[in-house]
Amino acid sequence: MRRLTKLTSVLAASALMFGLTTTSALANTEIKGSGASFAKGLMDECISQYNATSPAIKVAAYGSIGSGSGRSQLVGKTVNFAMSDGYWSSSDLAKINAADYIFAPFAGAPVTLPFNVAGVTSLNLTAKNVTDIFSGRVTKWNDPTIQANNKNAKLPDASIVVVYRSDSSGTTQIFTQYLGAHDPLAREVGVFNTLFQPAGGIGSPQNQGVMTSVKNTPNAIGYVDFADASTSGKPMAKLQNGAKQFIAPSLQAAARFLSAQPVPGSKGYVYSRYKTSNIKGAYQLSGYTYYIMPKAPVAGVIEFANYVLNTCGPTRAAAVKYTALDGKMKKFALEQVAKAKRP
Numbered sequence: 001m002r003r004l005t006k007l008t009s010v011l012a013a014s015a016l017m018f019g020l021t022t023t024s025a026l027a028n029t030e031i032k033g034s035g036a037s038f039a040k041g042l043m044d045e046c047i048s049q050y051n052a053t054s055p056a057i058k059v060a061a062y063g064s065i066g067s068g069s070g071r072s073q074l075v076g077k078t079v080n081f082a083m084s085d086g087y088w089s090s091s092d093l094a095k096i097n098a099a100d101y102i103f104a105p106f107a108g109a110p111v112t113l114p115f116n117v118a119g120v121t122s123l124n125l126t127a128k129n130v131t132d133i134f135s136g137r138v139t140k141w142n143d144p145t146i147q148a149n150n151k152n153a154k155l156p157d158a159s160i161v162v163v164y165r166s167d168s169s170g171t172t173q174i175f176t177q178y179l180g181a182h183d184p185l186a187r188e189v190g191v192f193n194t195l196f197q198p199a200g201g202i203g204s205p206q207n208q209g210v211m212t213s214v215k216n217t218p219n220a221i222g223y224v225d226f227a228d229a230s231t232s233g234k235p236m237a238k239l240q241n242g243a244k245q246f247i248a249p250s251l252q253a254a255a256r257f258l259s260a261q262p263v264p265g266s267k268g269y270v271y272s273r274y275k276t277s278n279i280k281g282a283y284q285l286s287g288y289t290y291y292i293m294p295k296a297p298v299a300g301v302i303e304f305a306n307y308v309l310n311t312c313g314p315t316r317a318a319a320v321k322y323t324a325l326d327g328k329m330k331k332f333a334l335e336q337v338a339k340a341k342r343p
Contacts (some may be wrong), residue, residue: 035062035070068168085170103268
């Protein structure tokens with residue numbers, strides 16, 4: 001009887017251990033990513049499409065928390081990959097060895113300037129107009145420098161309300177790179193109001209927050225990803241490009257600009273030629289969003305990256321307002337992903 005009791009106890013313990021092992025294995029069937037709100041539409045679509053293929057390891061719902069926060073979560077190992085529209089910040093680089101991570105461009109899109117001015121549905125802005133407005137040097141909508149390019153518009157004698165990102169933002173990095181290329185007093189920053197402090201400005205978190213503030217604030221203008229701006233019902237400014245054309249944001253116009261940019265170097269990040277490009281039909285305030293992963297990622301991270309680059313991007317990116325990578329940039333991105341060590 002004692003032997004039977006002992007055998008029963010052993011079998012029960014074995015069953016318990018097997019159960020715990022199985023539960024542990026099942027718990028490791030999902031990877032997580034977070035970061036750029038600029039990338040939210042693409043990530044939501046591609047995660048849904050990818051999970052529908054019944055992969056061994058699925059991808060959890062994307063955390064749209066801003067590029068800087070996504071990078072921090074990746075470094076803190078609370079997510080398995082991050083999306084960012086900007087490169088590592090100086091504070092990031094003080095904590096990590098950048099060589100331990102891989103940056104790969106994932107898709108492109110315009111950064112738009114939606115505005116909310118009563119009775120104005122079309123607005124032409126030069127690069128100088130944009131830098132003057134967002135730096136706070138020009139404060140009225142009917143300023144002669146704005147009116148000069150909008151002779152048929154009835155611009156009001158009203159104060160311009162600048163809406164900017166309050167969080168650490170890759171969209172801000174793209175936007176301030178553009179400003180810095182056209183203004184010696186401007187430079188790239190991740191948090192807008194560390195350098196630019198226009199009077200009466202409104203800070204809002206994430207692209208979605210900026211777009212909501214522009215919609216709800218008379219005489220406002222902000223900088224927002226194309227996916228959110230194009231569904232907002234608010235008009236977007238046309239920007240003068242290097243060929244002296246005023247161009248509305250569109251996927252086609254963004255692709256013309258992005259396709260002419262150099263392939264990244266060892267960092268994996270594109271430093272766009274915002275000032276020197278003079279491509280006809282191009283919308284120059286455009287940029288890439290990037291997939292960041294450790295060089296030795298967990299299972300599933302490489303597979304999801306290849307799926308987006310090879311399948312979801314080419315077939316679904318345009319539908320959710322992004323330009324898919326092709327040609328030399330797609331080849332580079334796939335080469336970056338291939339550098340990762342499979343688990």
